[in-house]
Amino acid sequence: MRPGFLAIPCFLAIAAGSAVAQGPERAATTDVLHSAAEPVRALAIIVMDGRIRSAIERLDRKSALWRDALERVADLDRRVLIVTPDRIVVRDGSGALDAFDGSTLAEVSPVPGSNGVIDAVMVVLNVALLDSLHTRLGSSRAEFEADVERVLAHEVYGHAIPYLLAGSVEGRCPDPRPGESARDSCSIRRENDVRRQAGLGERTDYELKGLALGRRLASAGHRTP
Numbered sequence: 001m002r003p004g005f006l007a008i009p010c011f012l013a014i015a016a017g018s019a020v021a022q023g024p025e026r027a028a029t030t031d032v033l034h035s036a037a038e039p040v041r042a043l044a045i046i047v048m049d050g051r052i053r054s055a056i057e058r059l060d061r062k063s064a065l066w067r068d069a070l071e072r073v074a075d076l077d078r079r080v081l082i083v084t085p086d087r088i089v090v091r092d093g094s095g096a097l098d099a100f101d102g103s104t105l106a107e108v109s110p111v112p113g114s115n116g117v118i119d120a121v122m123v124v125l126n127v128a129l130l131d132s133l134h135t136r137l138g139s140s141r142a143e144f145e146a147d148v149e150r151v152l153a154h155e156v157y158g159h160a161i162p163y164l165l166a167g168s169v170e171g172r173c174p175d176p177r178p179g180e181s182a183r184d185s186c187s188i189r190r191e192n193d194v195r196r197q198a199g200l201g202e203r204t205d206y207e208l209k210g211l212a213l214g215r216r217l218a219s220a221g222h223r224t225p
Helices: 050-062 064-075 127-136 141-166 186-198 212-219
Strands: 005-007 013-014 023-030 038-041 045-047 080-084 090-091 098-100 108-113 118-125
Touching: 038 186, 045 050, 050 064, 050 127, 050 141, 050 186, 064 141, 064 186, 080 141, 108 141, 127 141, 127 212, 141 186, 141 212
Parallel strands: 045 080, 080 118
Antiparallel strands: 005 013, 023 090, 038 045, 090 098, 108 118
């Protein structure tokens, strides 16, 4: 099992937070990049999935930090591309192509331009997996929608935006290191800033309990990692 990913009994292996992709190359399929993908927040975010788009719009209304950061990204003419796993292919070191791991909840991949500047970051968000698990657990639609917002706060505000504002890997905002308090880590500090403004609660650890999904799993008798 890949580092950073957790097994959930009777369900699927999903990420507790996110993984910043390293190693295999991720590439969005051509139809994502040249299709009806709709821009959000003055072209700073490109997204196709309606559930993700709605969550972005809710965060846009609720969090000034989120809005201001995306405006700064747009001013730099940089982008966040949010895609779903069915739109992703993975190329390994030998050049072979494979599908993206459908059991992964979210992943972030900075995309340097020809000049080496990171002017785009691709966020893979497995919203179908999140939706399916919530449905199987009997969650309300509001619980699912709030979890999409929480994942976006982490992946976009916590990871993607720091890369884009720096324009280089020097902007990397890591998840908790071994022995580090989750609250003290760069990505979760940033995530919590948006969560507080958006009324999404504060994340206190790097486990699934930070999502409504994790609490549902616990109440159903499943051990949350």
